[in-house]
Amino acid sequence: MAILKVDNLRKHYGKLAAVDGISFAVQRGECFGLLGPNGAGKTTTIRMLYGYTPRDAGILTLFDLDIDRDLRAIKRRIGICQQEDSLDPDLTVRQNLVGFARYFDIKKSEAEDRADELLHFFALENRAKDNIRILSGGLKRRLMLARALVNSPDLLILDEPTTGLDPQSRQLLWDKLAELKAQGLTTLLTTHYMEEAERLCDRLVIVDHGHILIEGRPKALVRQQIGHSVLEITDPDAAVRDFLAAENCRVEDLGKRILVYLDDGDDLFLRLTREVRAEGCTLRPATLEDLFLKLTGRELRE
Amino acid sequence: MNWPRPNQISHRTWHVWRRNYSVYKQNWKISFIPPLLEPMFYILAFGLGLAVMIGDIELGGRLIPYTTFIAPALVAVAIMQNAFFETTFNSFVRMYYQKTFDALLTTPLNLEEVILGEMLWAATKSLIATVLMTVVLTLFGLISYPGALLLIPLALLGGLFFASVGMICTALVPGIEMFNLPIFLGITPMFLFSGTFFPLANLPAWAQQVAWWLPLTHLVALVRAGTLQMLDASLWLSVLYLALSTAFLVPLAIALMLRRIVR
Ligand SMILES: Nc1ncnc2c1ncn2[C@@H]1O[C@H](COP(=O)(O)OP(=O)(O)OP(=O)(O)O)[C@@H](O)[C@H]1O
Ligand SMILES: [Mg+2]
Numbered sequence: 209m210a211i212l213k214v215d216n217l218r219k220h221y222g223k224l225a226a227v228d229g230i231s232f233a234v235q236r237g238e239c240f241g242l243l244g245p246n247g248a249g250k251t252t253t254i255r256m257l258y259g260y261t262p263r264d265a266g267i268l269t270l271f272d273l274d275i276d277r278d279l280r281a282i283k284r285r286i287g288i289c290q291q292e293d294s295l296d297p298d299l300t301v302r303q304n305l306v307g308f309a310r311y312f313d314i315k316k317s318e319a320e321d322r323a324d325e326l327l328h329f330f331a332l333e334n335r336a337k338d339n340i341r342i343l344s345g346g347l348k349r350r351l352m353l354a355r356a357l358v359n360s361p362d363l364l365i366l367d368e369p370t371t372g373l374d375p376q377s378r379q380l381l382w383d384k385l386a387e388l389k390a391q392g393l394t395t396l397l398t399t400h401y402m403e404e405a406e407r408l409c410d411r412l413v414i415v416d417h418g419h420i421l422i423e424g425r426p427k428a429l430v431r432q433q434i435g436h437s438v439l440e441i442t443d444p445d446a447a448v449r450d451f452l453a454a455e456n457c458r459v460e461d462l463g464k465r466i467l468v469y470l471d472d473g474d475d476l477f478l479r480l481t482r483e484v485r486a487e488g489c490t491l492r493p494a495t496l497e498d499l500f501l502k503l504t505g506r507e508l509r510e
Numbered sequence: 511m512n513w514p515r516p517n518q519i520s521h522r523t524w525h526v527w528r529r530n531y532s533v534y535k536q537n538w539k540i541s542f543i544p545p546l547l548e549p550m551f552y553i554l555a556f557g558l559g560l561a562v563m564i565g566d567i568e569l570g571g572r573l574i575p576y577t578t579f580i581a582p583a584l585v586a587v588a589i590m591q592n593a594f595f596e597t598t599f600n601s602f603v604r605m606y607y608q609k610t611f612d613a614l615l616t617t618p619l620n621l622e623e624v625i626l627g628e629m630l631w632a633a634t635k636s637l638i639a640t641v642l643m644t645v646v647l648t649l650f651g652l653i654s655y656p657g658a659l660l661l662i663p664l665a666l667l668g669g670l671f672f673a674s675v676g677m678i679c680t681a682l683v684p685g686i687e688m689f690n691l692p693i694f695l696g697i698t699p700m701f702l703f704s705g706t707f708f709p710l711a712n713l714p715a716w717a718q719q720v721a722w723w724l725p726l727t728h729l730v731a732l733v734r735a736g737t738l739q740m741l742d743a744s745l746w747l748s749v750l751y752l753a754l755s756t757a758f759l760v761p762l763a764i765a766l767m768l769r770r771i772v773r
Contacts, residue, residue, distance in 0.1 A: 221773075260615050262772060280618045288616040294609035298533040307532065311525050311617035356616075 209236050210269075211363050211394045212257070217266035219252050219418075226252045228418030230266075234363075239385070239395040241405045241412030241426070245504050249418040250398040251291050254367050257396075258288055271362065284312060287361030289352045291368050291398075295340045301351055302327065302336040305358055312359040319358070326354040330384065346377035353381065357388075364388070364395045370404060382407060402497040406430075414503055421503045426496050434494040434502065439468040439477050442488040451484045462506070469494065512772075514622040514764040522619050526627025527634070529610075534635075545592075545642035549584050553650055556580055556707075567709065570740050581652040582734040583706035585643050585661060589636040589668040589733075590726055594697060596632035597676030597763075598689045604628075605680065611771065625767045629673040629760060636669030637662065653737045660736035668729040671752050674759035675725075681766035700726040705734075728752055 212234040219227040227249040234240040242250050255261035257268060259279045268275040270282045296304050302323055309319030327333045330350045335343065343351070353369055369385075370378045378401075385408055389395065399405055405412055406426045413423045422429060435458070441448055444466045452459050455476060458469040470476060470491075477491045534541055557577035566573040604610040614624050640661050647653045679692045703717070704710075704726035710718050721727050728748035735741050 258616055259620075260612075260772075280620075283616070283618045286616075290609075290612060290616065292609055292612070294613035296529075296610060296613070297608055298536075303532075307529060308613075308617070310528065311522070311614060311619055313522075313618075355613075359617075 209272075210234065211236050211238075211271060212240075212396065213267070213269040214253070214257075215267040215269075217253060217256060217268065218264045219249075219256060219261060220264055225418050227256070227263075230413075230415065230418065230420055232413050232420065232423060234394060234396055236394055237389075237392050238410045239389055239397060239408050241409035242396060242398045242415060243400075243402075243405055243412055243500065244398075244415035248415045248504075250415060251367055253415075254288075254365055254396070254398065257365060258283055258286060284359065285362045287356035287359060287364045289356040289364070289366045289369050291371075293348050293352060295348055295351060295355070297340045299340065300336070301332060301338050301340065301343070304340065304351060305355055308355050309358045314359065322358055322360070326357055330354045331380070346373045349373055350377070350381065353384070362394065364393055366395065366397045368398055368400065370399060370401060378404070402495060402500055406496045414500060416504045422499075430494050430496055430499050434498045435469040435471045436494060437470045437472075437474070438492055438494050438498055439470055439480070440490045440492065441466040441468070441480075444488075445485075447484050448480070451480060460502070467498070469498070511765045512768055514626075514761050514768075518620060518622045519626060520623065523623040523627045523630065525619065526614065526624050527631045530628070530631040531634070541638075542642060545588060545639040546646055548588070549581070549643045549646045552580065552584050553577060553647075553652070557650075569709065569738070570742070572738075572740070574738065577650075578652050578738070579709075579734075580707055581647050581650075582737040583704075583730050585640055585647070585665075585737070586668065586704075586726060586730040586733040587701055587706060588639045588643055589665050589729060590672045590697070590700065592635040592639045593632040593669040593672035594676040596635050597629060597673045598679050598692075599686065601628050601632075601677065602680050602683070602686050602689070605771070606686070621768055621771060622764050625677060625764045626760070629670060629677055629763065632673035632676065633666050633669030636672070637665040640665035647737075654739045657736045657739035657741070661733060664729065664732050664736065667749075667752055667756065668733075670760065671725060671729075671756040674756060674763040677763035678759065678766055681763065681770045700724050705730045725752065725755065 210233040214233070215231050217227055217230045218225070230249070230253060232240070242253065244250050252261060256263045257270070259275060271285060273282050275282060296307065299307055305323035305326055306316070306319045309322060314322070327336055330353065332347070332350060332354065335347060340348070349369060349372070353366070356364060356366070370381055373381065382404065385395065397405070397408060409426055411423070411425055413420045415421065422433070442465050448466065452466070452468065457476060460467040460469070468476070474491055477489065481489050561576040564576045566575055567579045569579065611621070611624050615621060644653060644658060644661055648658070679689060683689060703721050704724050705721070706726070710721050710727065713721060728751050731748050732745055735745050
């Protein structure tokens, strides 16, 4: 069953089409990724999903409810972790959770139990009485995520939950998200970390300029679009280029660097390093990042 | 512009109020100081220093000591300031810097409720200040009962009026430093020229007419009529002025905030 259906969603800011006809569906229990460069329209899409930003066109259905008719009922069942920190600096860590539960009409005793449960789950117990202002970025992010769960949502929407976190905190969040997924929670996730998307997402879309460029399962997409592995050659010279020109392979020449997308086997790599040169040549598995860059280009955004 | 509809407002409005109240409760010891101390300062400065030079003031055929004359005006000014500063500086910080409204909008609350909740809280702050000041002024013997009980509804009405005025400023200013403008052009002149520290009759005729349109003039008149127990029929006009403009400005403030925030 689809928890979330997005059909031909559109949003313009003046002349800019921030979201330009996006459609996708998220199934129950799935972790769905919304990837794209800066300014692609991810946050705008998410904001329309909870009625924060009015949309210009499109049909949004969550839990089989229409967003225009049943926004309140829908909002009661989703948890949203916004891209920007919006914790309440006037309250402590625990009060942030208990206070937030009130907005969902959750009874105080229930809210307190839930808050303690979440503090434990995110290893925040020792900071329960701390003021928000003294928390590090990683702790704030963890608390944002905990807060998005106070109403025990059926759909969790995460806008870049791990941006700015150190590897330890990111690992912890990944573990926690995996645990939540095992419990059956449906998640919509945006991230700029391709490794994260590859790890967490069952399916994903890559968006650019408000359009969906591709949709599918991350591993399958990488296989189809990029191949099995990537041969990277830094500072290529004429000999390398001549060698590659004679081969039947997909080459992306970036000037200072050449990427060769390989379907299987390391035969080409072995011949190149033996016959032409070994220095500066690396063979590595193809990743989602290769696909992302191939689809969205390499120029800087915004 | 999208005007708010009554069916958009639910009990959740009080959740916003509760949020502000629980923050306030944490620092109540500090929050209580200004409404307790401020009237004492004024009473000392004006009552001891100035009143001896001025003597009594004639009001509605009664001679009234100067300190008794200004005491209710101090309450009216506090009603104005508490509400106005809450929905300007404090609401702006919550909206712009703390992203509190953004967070609230991820819950079943809607923006109409958030803004109304903020204004109701601001009116509550006016009420708290009024009660505290009234206690102090009562100890100084400057307030008569039961007329002073009228201060409770007046604090709520005046509070809501100035809360909506403040919220309208918040909806319009580009940045927080711009609040100096409405303060300089609105709040300060009203503080001085609304029959607060001298009877309006002392002003030239044209200035009296201008002053009559100042909302604080009406609030001062009503509060003073309550504390001095000098009620008369003309006060209904002041009630009407404040009630009607509040009934218009509250939805206007919500509509303007929607225009600012919803994109
Ligand atoms: N309120 C707004 N007014 C005008 N333009 C806006 C507004 N909000 C977003 N935009 C524009 O819409 C486009 C999409 O923005 P959005 O925030 O959705 O991107 P994003 O994919 O979330 O990017 P990032 O990865 O940087 O968070 C951008 O070009 C942005 O400048
Ligand atoms: Mg974004």
